[in-house]
Amino acid sequence: MRWLSDNFHALLVADWDGEYTVFQPDSGKTHFLNHMSMQMLSFLSRHPVSTMEICNYLSRQSGQESDKNFQDNIGKILYHFDTLGLIKKES
Amino acid sequence: MLLHNQGLKVAMGPFNVRIQTRHQPLIKQLYMLYSHYRLVQDEIIEFHVRINTERSIKNPLRLNVRFLIDGQSPFESFPEEQALAVLEWGINLAIAVRVNHLLLLHSAVVEKKGAVALFPAWPGSGKTTLCTALCHRGFRLFSDEFGLMDYQRGVFYPIPRLMPLKNESIAVIRKHLPQAVIGQPIPNTHKGTVAHVRPPKESMQLSGNAAKARWIIFPKWIAQAETRLEPIADAEAFMLLASNAFNYEVLGASGFRAVEQLVASCDCYTLTYSDLDEVTTALHHLVDES
Numbered sequence: 001m002r003w004l005s006d007n008f009h010a011l012l013v014a015d016w017d018g019e020y021t022v023f024q025p026d027s028g029k030t031h032f033l034n035h036m037s038m039q040m041l042s043f044l045s046r047h048p049v050s051t052m053e054i055c056n057y058l059s060r061q062s063g064q065e066s067d068k069n070f071q072d073n074i075g076k077i078l079y080h081f082d083t084l085g086l087i088k089k090e091s
Numbered sequence: 092m093l094l095h096n097q098g099l100k101v102a103m104g105p106f107n108v109r110i111q112t113r114h115q116p117l118i119k120q121l122y123m124l125y126s127h128y129r130l131v132q133d134e135i136i137e138f139h140v141r142i143n144t145e146r147s148i149k150n151p152l153r154l155n156v157r158f159l160i161d162g163q164s165p166f167e168s169f170p171e172e173q174a175l176a177v178l179e180w181g182i183n184l185a186i187a188v189r190v191n192h193l194l195l196l197h198s199a200v201v202e203k204k205g206a207v208a209l210f211p212a213w214p215g216s217g218k219t220t221l222c223t224a225l226c227h228r229g230f231r232l233f234s235d236e237f238g239l240m241d242y243q244r245g246v247f248y249p250i251p252r253l254m255p256l257k258n259e260s261i262a263v264i265r266k267h268l269p270q271a272v273i274g275q276p277i278p279n280t281h282k283g284t285v286a287h288v289r290p291p292k293e294s295m296q297l298s299g300n301a302a303k304a305r306w307i308i309f310p311k312w313i314a315q316a317e318t319r320l321e322p323i324a325d326a327e328a329f330m331l332l333a334s335n336a337f338n339y340e341v342l343g344a345s346g347f348r349a350v351e352q353l354v355a356s357c358d359c360y361t362l363t364y365s366d367l368d369e370v371t372t373a374l375h376h377l378v379d380e381s
Contacts, residue, residue, distance in 0.1 A: 021329045
């Protein structure tokens with residue numbers, strides 16, 4: 001399964017020194033994202049990637065080991081983003 | 092007589108309101124508490140409101156009052172002794188649901204030295220009590236309830252009105268501000284006992300003077316707490332402010348940009364306090380040192 005940001009370039013983003021508030025025009029909702037979440041969303045805007053590719057990318061960016069705990073957390077964020085309509089599965 | 096027929100036409104910040112009623116007790120209260128409100132003559136009226144009396148269905152010997160706006164009744168009737176409270180709540184409702192050309196914050200707002208301090212907070216935080224104290228002690232009252240932001244100009248409009256104290260705060264303010272003019276307590280409302288403070292004359296006279304915001308302060312009264320003013324991260328301030336805006340979602344992208352602009356241009360704090368003298372001093376210090 002591969003993921004892709006949904007309408008990333010339509011988002012309005014306010015950068016507060018590494019924390020972000022994001023307006024999603026499609027839903028009219030505003031979200032708070034930390035630095036890693038924003039990196040994930042931005043990464044997913046380039047091209048479709050698998051969950052493991054996302055974990056590897058974020059692991060390199062953050063310096064954290066991509067262990068099971070890390071991967072589970074990434075999985076939860078992906079699920080949450082999918083629910084919010086910020087990302088979608090590649091069809 | 093005026094209130095029966097043409098109605099009492101007053102300015103409430105950027106809005107003009109026409110109030111009509113035949114209820115004598117309410118007329119007497121308005122005479123005292125609205126004495127500093129500017130009367131309007133030939134200007135457009137935004138809100139036409141009326142307080143009617145009617146017999147209670149459950150107890151026909153009892154008189155109730157009903158709020159109407161443009162002839163429509165948005166909520167149930169209430170016991171007649173609550174007439175002033177019902178009028179004020181009704182006008183609040185009218186502003187909250189009809190005004191969408193401004194960003195409407197649920198916030199107390201005061202001004203000093205040409206800059207506005209916002210106190211966004213949900214009910215029960217003590218913002219009206221705090222606002223009442225501040226506007227009698229060197230700050231200009233903009234509002235105890237609404238931050239009206241013209242997001243295209245980046246300024247706030249004053250809308251000084253009666254300040255409704257609730258329950259224990261009535262006695263607190265009577266003791267703290269013996270000079271404040273407070274209406275008769277109205278018991279047994281859905282918010283408990285309510286009493287309205289007349290806004291200071293100076294604040295009413297300056298109600299045409301808008302100003303930009305400089306501080307966003309999220310207040311919380313906690314019994315016996317030390318006064319603490321602590322910086323808060325901008326992202327957190329943004330989310331709190333957005334959640335305290337009545338029409339943030341209605342405004343969509345404009346609302347987002349308005350809140351972004353506001354947070355970016357203000358210093359943001361949380362405030363906990365219990366003592367009105369201490370917190371007033373602390374806020375004067377914050378303003379004077381900026």
